[in-house]
Amino acid sequence: MPVERAIACGCFPAQKPEAEIASAMVELQALCRSAGAVVAGKTWQKRPAPDRRLLIGQGKVEEVRRLAAAQGADLVVFHNVLTTLQQRNLEDSLGLKVIDRSRLILDIFAARARSQEGKLQVELAQLLYLLPRLTGKGVTLSRLGGGIGTRGPGESKLESDRRQIKMKIARIRQKLKGVSRNRDLQRQNRRSLPVPLVSLVGYTSAGKSTLFKALTGENVFISQELFATLDPLLRRVDLHDAHPGYYFILSDTVGFIRDMPAELFISFTATLDEVRQADLVLHVVDLTHPDWPGQKNEVEKVLRQLEIDPARVIPVFNKIDLREDRESLAAVAGSGIYVSAMEKTGLAALKEEIFQRYFADYGAFTVVVADEQQLDALGRWAIVLEKNRVSEGFQAAVLCSLEKMLQFKETHGGAIR
Ligand SMILES: Nc1nc2c(ncn2[C@@H]2O[C@H](COP(=O)(O)OP(=O)(O)OP(=O)(O)O)[C@@H](O)[C@H]2O)c(=O)[nH]1
Ligand SMILES: [Mg+2]
Known part of the structure; x- marks a missing residue:
C-alpha cells in the first residue's frame, strides 16, 4: 500500500476559541501522520450546528473536494465523529474515502498492537465502533476500500458482516476474560512484592516511555508518533x-488523548486496571506543549473516572530542557517534580519523592524464621537483603516498616531482633 495522502478537516461550534481549534487541528494532523499518512492539506469550518447530512456546509464540501483534487489526496479525515449518513454522503460528494478521528485512532492502535491482549482489545474496540455503523451487509467497510481505517490488529482482516461481528464480539469478550484472569494472577504475584507498583500515565507523547527508559535503562519504543x-x-x-x-x-x-473514543476506553479497561492497581501514579506532563494545562486536565479526568485517589498521583513535569524559564517553572506549573527524561535531569528528585511517599517509615530489621516457607512469606512483607542459615532456621536482614514487621510476626511467627 503506497503512503496515503490525507486532508484534515474539522467542524467546530461558532463560539469555540481559535486557539482550541488550532490545537485540535494540529492534533488531528499528528494522528494522521501516526497512522502512516502524509497530511496533504487542512481546512475547517465554524458552524452554529453541524449539518445533519454532511456535517459541514455544501460550499465547504466543494472546497474540500477541490483541495483534495489539487493535492492528490486519497482520503479526508474528520475531527468530528461522523454518523453513518454523514460519512456516506461525504464519500459520495467528495468521491474519496472519508474517516473520522475515532476510526483513525482505532487504526493507529490496530497497527501498534503487539501482545495477544492488546490485539484482542483493539479488535473489540473496532468491532464495537463498526457495529452501529453497519447499515446493510458489509456496506461501510467495502466502500472504504483498503488502507487507513480498514486495518485490523495483526494479520486479521476486519469483518464487515453484522451477524459475524456480533459473534466475534462475544468470542473476543470470552477470550479477554481468560487473558484478564491471567493478568489477575500475575498481578497477585506482583502484589505479593514488598515494594510499590508505580505506573506512568500521561497524554500521548508526553514522554512516558522516554522516562521509563531513563529510569530503567531499558530499550523501549520512543517516537514522535x-x-x-x-x-x-x-x-x-x-x-x-x-x-x-x-x-x-x-x-x-x-x-x-482528548475525547478518547468510548469504544477504546471500554476495551482497554483491563490495561487501565494496571493504573488502578498502582500504589503510586506518575502523571507525566509535556511542558513544551502549548496546551499542557488542557492535556493535564484531560488526563486528570480519566484518572477520576478510574477512581484513582489524587493523593497517589505525583505530577511529573517533563521536557524542561526545552523551557527557557526552567528556573522559575514551579511558579507556573505548581507543585510536582520537574524533569527532562531526555537529559535525565531531575530523576534523583523523582526517585526521592517515590521513596518518601512509600518507604518513609521503613527501617532495617533482623528476623529469624524457622523454615523456608516462613522465609518465602517474609519476602512478601519485607525487602530481604540477605539471608543466612542459623541453628534456629534462617536469619534475614530486611527492610520493612515496623507496622508490617509486627503484622508479619503475628501472622507467620518468627523473631525480630
Ligand atoms: N526535548 C525533550 N523531548 C522529550 C523528552 N522526553 C521525551 N521527549 C520526546 O517526546 C516524544 C515522545 O516521547 P515518548 O517517550 O515516546 O512519549 P510517550 O508518552 O511514551 O508517548 P505514547 O507512548 O505515544 O503515549 C519523543 O520524540 C521523545 O524523544 C524530554 O525530556 N525533552
Ligand atoms: Mg510511550
Missing part, C-alpha cells in the same frame, strides 16, 4: 544511590 506504546511493560527500578536495597516496579502504559 502518537500512541507509540500500547502494551504495558513492567521493570524494576533500584533506588540504590540514595537508598541501598530499596526498589520499585515501574510500568509504562498507553497514552491518553
Whole structure:
C-alpha cells in the first residue's frame, strides 16, 4: 500500500476559541501522520450546528473536494465523529474515502498492537465502533476500500458482516476474560512484592516511555508518533544511590488523548486496571506543549473516572530542557517534580519523592524464621537483603516498616531482633 495522502478537516461550534481549534487541528494532523499518512492539506469550518447530512456546509464540501483534487489526496479525515449518513454522503460528494478521528485512532492502535491482549482489545474496540455503523451487509467497510481505517490488529482482516461481528464480539469478550484472569494472577504475584507498583500515565507523547527508559535503562519504543506504546511493560527500578536495597516496579502504559473514543476506553479497561492497581501514579506532563494545562486536565479526568485517589498521583513535569524559564517553572506549573527524561535531569528528585511517599517509615530489621516457607512469606512483607542459615532456621536482614514487621510476626511467627 503506497503512503496515503490525507486532508484534515474539522467542524467546530461558532463560539469555540481559535486557539482550541488550532490545537485540535494540529492534533488531528499528528494522528494522521501516526497512522502512516502524509497530511496533504487542512481546512475547517465554524458552524452554529453541524449539518445533519454532511456535517459541514455544501460550499465547504466543494472546497474540500477541490483541495483534495489539487493535492492528490486519497482520503479526508474528520475531527468530528461522523454518523453513518454523514460519512456516506461525504464519500459520495467528495468521491474519496472519508474517516473520522475515532476510526483513525482505532487504526493507529490496530497497527501498534503487539501482545495477544492488546490485539484482542483493539479488535473489540473496532468491532464495537463498526457495529452501529453497519447499515446493510458489509456496506461501510467495502466502500472504504483498503488502507487507513480498514486495518485490523495483526494479520486479521476486519469483518464487515453484522451477524459475524456480533459473534466475534462475544468470542473476543470470552477470550479477554481468560487473558484478564491471567493478568489477575500475575498481578497477585506482583502484589505479593514488598515494594510499590508505580505506573506512568500521561497524554500521548508526553514522554512516558522516554522516562521509563531513563529510569530503567531499558530499550523501549520512543517516537514522535502518537500512541507509540500500547502494551504495558513492567521493570524494576533500584533506588540504590540514595537508598541501598530499596526498589520499585515501574510500568509504562498507553497514552491518553482528548475525547478518547468510548469504544477504546471500554476495551482497554483491563490495561487501565494496571493504573488502578498502582500504589503510586506518575502523571507525566509535556511542558513544551502549548496546551499542557488542557492535556493535564484531560488526563486528570480519566484518572477520576478510574477512581484513582489524587493523593497517589505525583505530577511529573517533563521536557524542561526545552523551557527557557526552567528556573522559575514551579511558579507556573505548581507543585510536582520537574524533569527532562531526555537529559535525565531531575530523576534523583523523582526517585526521592517515590521513596518518601512509600518507604518513609521503613527501617532495617533482623528476623529469624524457622523454615523456608516462613522465609518465602517474609519476602512478601519485607525487602530481604540477605539471608543466612542459623541453628534456629534462617536469619534475614530486611527492610520493612515496623507496622508490617509486627503484622508479619503475628501472622507467620518468627523473631525480630
Ligand atoms: N526535548 C525533550 N523531548 C522529550 C523528552 N522526553 C521525551 N521527549 C520526546 O517526546 C516524544 C515522545 O516521547 P515518548 O517517550 O515516546 O512519549 P510517550 O508518552 O511514551 O508517548 P505514547 O507512548 O505515544 O503515549 C519523543 O520524540 C521523545 O524523544 C524530554 O525530556 N525533552
Ligand atoms: Mg510511550
